[in-house]
Structure formats: structure tokens, C-alpha cells
Amino acid sequence: MTTTPLTGKVALVAGATRGAGRQIAIQLGAAGATVYATGRSSRAGRSEMDRPETIEETAELVTAAGGTGIAVRVDHLVPEQVRDLVARIDAEQGRLDVLVNDIWGSDPLITWEKPVWEQPLEAGFRTLRLAVDTHIITSHFALPLLIRKPGGLVVEIGDGTKEYNDANYRLSVFYDLAKASVVRLAFSQAHELKPHGGTAVALTPGWIRSESMLEHFGVTEENWRDGAAKDPHFLISETPAFVGRAVAALAADEQKARWNGASVSSGQLAQVYGFTDVDGSRPDAFRYITEVVDAGKPADVTGYR
Numbered sequence: 001m002t003t004t005p006l007t008g009k010v011a012l013v014a015g016a017t018r019g020a021g022r023q024i025a026i027q028l029g030a031a032g033a034t035v036y037a038t039g040r041s042s043r044a045g046r047s048e049m050d051r052p053e054t055i056e057e058t059a060e061l062v063t064a065a066g067g068t069g070i071a072v073r074v075d076h077l078v079p080e081q082v083r084d085l086v087a088r089i090d091a092e093q094g095r096l097d098v099l100v101n102d103i104w105g106s107d108p109l110i111t112w113e114k115p116v117w118e119q120p121l122e123a124g125f126r127t128l129r130l131a132v133d134t135h136i137i138t139s140h141f142a143l144p145l146l147i148r149k150p151g152g153l154v155v156e157i158g159d160g161t162k163e164y165n166d167a168n169y170r171l172s173v174f175y176d177l178a179k180a181s182v183v184r185l186a187f188s189q190a191h192e193l194k195p196h197g198g199t200a201v202a203l204t205p206g207w208i209r210s211e212s213m214l215e216h217f218g219v220t221e222e223n224w225r226d227g228a229a230k231d232p233h234f235l236i237s238e239t240p241a242f243v244g245r246a247v248a249a250l251a252a253d254e255q256k257a258r259w260n261g262a263s264v265s266s267g268q269l270a271q272v273y274g275f276t277d278v279d280g281s282r283p284d285a286f287r288y289i290t291e292v293v294d295a296g297k298p299a300d301v302t303g304y305r
Helices: 019-030 055-064 079-093 121-146 162-167 173-196 211-217 224-229 232-236 240-252 266-273 285-293
Strands: 010-014 034-039 068-073 098-101 153-157 199-204 263-265
Touching: 010 019, 010 079, 010 121, 019 034, 019 055, 019 068, 019 098, 019 153, 019 240, 034 055, 034 079, 055 068, 079 121, 098 121, 098 240, 121 153, 121 173, 153 173, 153 240, 162 173, 162 285, 173 199, 173 263, 199 240, 199 266, 211 224, 224 232, 232 285, 240 266, 263 266, 266 285
Parallel strands: 010 034, 010 098, 034 068, 098 153, 153 199, 199 263
Antiparallel strands: none
């Protein structure tokens, strides 16, 4: 039997229904892991996102990739549900090696490019609850299991590196605060995990071609480059598999502690670990955004993927 890098390892991908979370789960599975894929969107019913993707589909894709996928419907804002989830993982596996906090679910709630005094407070606070409280609740219950064995990994998935977010307004007070908070959560947990031999990293994809992003641009993954007609900078975009491979590379790295407390992008990790996106390229989106988009230069991905 072929042994893959994460054979025997157990991962929890919280927020694995679609987008980055789904592909993180799949790529961990492709590396041999047993992956618990959680979220609110199930074949038993949709979440407020009201999209067709389900956690059951994700689990099936994990298994098809070579791992073992287990779907569990969980609302990560409900502490009792998260507590029961971790108790189940403990009972079934007796260990947890990787925790990925990818919970978001706030796209329909964001009001872009409006000052805070014109923002709807209820939607804004709901955004913070979904984006920050869920991560804290999940870590609260999952980390005691993860630190039983040295070498555990926590990955906080956000949007933007610390360097980028510190220098740029993210077009909404609530979005800005949510994404900065995720980076800080990784930093804080890094300090708390270090004495137990654990590692926490803040990781951001670049311009990710999620299911909803493809729909927004009116393209499919097969003809995604046609999206450049709407925005020529779309050519720097990446599949969700790219950040999934970044997480799998981190999880398999015996020297992962060197990243403890760091804030990095999928493009940055690709330069270190050598993985590629599905087309064989290594898009370095945040360097491109900084050096080309924000600098007002015409679209040209030469040298950036």
C-alpha cells in the first residue's frame, strides 16, 4: 500500500462546504488524511447562503481523492454543536492533527464601500459573529484534543496577509475588521500552542475562483480566462485547490514550527514548497495586487504566475 504524507493523520476543516474550505479538505484527503468536513449546508437543508454545495459532497470528494471524508453538519456559532463534534472526533479517532478554521458565510451580509455610519449594524455584527466568533468557539473546543500530541497545526483562513491588510482598507469596516481579526487569531494561538509543540498560521488564498466567483464572472473553470473581459486582472486568479495544497504542504512539513505565528499567502508558500495550481502555475496574487493593481499599472501577469 502506498503511504501518503498524511496517512494516519486526522483533520477538521471547519467551513468545508465550498470554496477554499472544500478544496483544503480534498487536498488533505489526497495526502492521505481522514478529514471531518463541517458546515451548515447539507443535503438535509441549506444555510442562509442558499447555495447548492453541501458538506456531504465535500466528504465524498475527499474520499475520492484518496482520503477518508466524514461530513458533519455543524453550526459553529453553537458551542454545544462544536463540543459534540470534537467529542465525536475524539471517540472515533482519538486524535486531531490539523484544525482549519475556514468558517465565513458572510458574503450576502457585506455592504461595500460605505462608511460605518451608513452600514447596517445587524448585518455587520452578524458578519463578525460568523467570521470571528465561530473560529474562537471551534478552537476553544478543538485545541485540547489537538495538543495531546506535539506537531499539531492550526490554520486560520482569511483574506489578505497581515502586511497587506495593515496597509490597505478592505472596503468595509466590518470586512476589514473580520479579516484583520483572523490574522491576529493565528498570532495569538501561536503563542498558546508553542509550549505544546503546536503551530498556528494565518493563510490567505489570492484571488480565488470559488463557485460564487466563477458565477459572478459568468464563466466556468474550463473557460475562466474569459473573465478577463470583465476585469483584465482576473488572469492572476487561482483555483481553490492552490490554497488547499498550501495547507497540505504545511501539514506534512516536519519543520512547520518555523511558520508559527506567520501570516502568509498560498503564492508565498508555493515558492517554498514547490506545489502548483492545477494548471502547473504558481500565481503570486498579493505581490501582483500590490505591484500591479494597486500601483495602477495595466494588467500583465508575466512573472507573477
